[in-house]
Amino acid sequence: MTWFSVGVEARCPDQAPEIDEWLLDSFADAVAAYDGVIGGGQGAWDARISVETDDADRAAMTGAEVVRKAAAAAGLPDWPMVRLEATRQDVLESELAQPNYPELVSGPEAAELLGVSRQRLHQLAQEHAGFPEPLYRLRVGPLWVRSGIEAFGRRWERKPGRPRKTA
Amino acid sequence: MGGDRPGQEIPKDYRKVVVHLIDNEGWTYRRPGGGYPRLLPADPAHQPIKLPKTPSSQRAFNNFVAEVRRKGGHWPPRR
Numbered sequence: 001m002t003w004f005s006v007g008v009e010a011r012c013p014d015q016a017p018e019i020d021e022w023l024l025d026s027f028a029d030a031v032a033a034y035d036g037v038i039g040g041g042q043g044a045w046d047a048r049i050s051v052e053t054d055d056a057d058r059a060a061m062t063g064a065e066v067v068r069k070a071a072a073a074a075g076l077p078d079w080p081m082v083r084l085e086a087t088r089q090d091v092l093e094s095e096l097a098q099p100n101y102p103e104l105v106s107g108p109e110a111a112e113l114l115g116v117s118r119q120r121l122h123q124l125a126q127e128h129a130g131f132p133e134p135l136y137r138l139r140v141g142p143l144w145v146r147s148g149i150e151a152f153g154r155r156w157e158r159k160p161g162r163p164r165k166t167a
Numbered sequence: 168m169g170g171d172r173p174g175q176e177i178p179k180d181y182r183k184v185v186v187h188l189i190d191n192e193g194w195t196y197r198r199p200g201g202g203y204p205r206l207l208p209a210d211p212a213h214q215p216i217k218l219p220k221t222p223s224s225q226r227a228f229n230n231f232v233a234e235v236r237r238k239g240g241h242w243p244p245r246r
Contacts, residue, residue, distance in 0.1 A: 025202040025217070035230055044214050
């Protein structure tokens with residue numbers, strides 16, 4: 001038997017009423033024995049609990065059933081489930097140990113990674129079809145995902161010398 | 168708009184994450200008179216998260232962090 005973290009979300013299919021706080025508090029109490037965390041408010045509620053089962057399929061089924069029963073016991077609306085995922089505990093732990101910020105680079109840093117001048121970087125960004133799109137365009141300049149620039153550097157076929165002049 | 172600051176009413180490991188999210192990512196914390204405190208994501212499209220008032224297991228904490236990340240929060244900090 002292995003521990004799995006199971007995430008469940010239910011949403012109201014049409015109008016989006018606000019869920020009473022005390023119902024959500026009861027829901028939190030109902031899943032506490034399953035190491036649960038819950039959320040909810042306008043037209044939706046969700047929960048993530050831990051269950052011990054043989055595999056991810058069973059974890060998802062068991063987890064969904066536990067959450068449904070807890071939601072019903074707490075008096076939450078019986079809305080359709082829109083999300084169900086099961087993650088093995090050790091897999092979740094290794095994911096959570098890694099920061100989930102994208103690693104970003106500015107123009108000068110991207111130029112340094114590619115070994116080109118800032119002017120050449122600007123030219124590549126403007127003219128090369130395979131150059132990555134910036135994740136953000138700020139007033140101080142664009143920011144790229146570092147791994148995108150590194151990947152471009154690996155696949156970019158550099159042509160030495162000045163580009164040929166066209167008529 | 169403003170919001171509350173978390174204190175002794177939530178476990179220390181949770182408090183660390185909540186303070187980071189409030190100070191750096193625009194999340195809001197609400198401490199009700201009774202019931203569980205709420206953590207509101209910066210993106211209002213995501214539902215608020217209820218926080219425990221007593222220390223919980225490592226699995227419960229992992230479930231909390233997984234939900235924070237799913238709702239647009241970042242943890243752990245890069246540095």
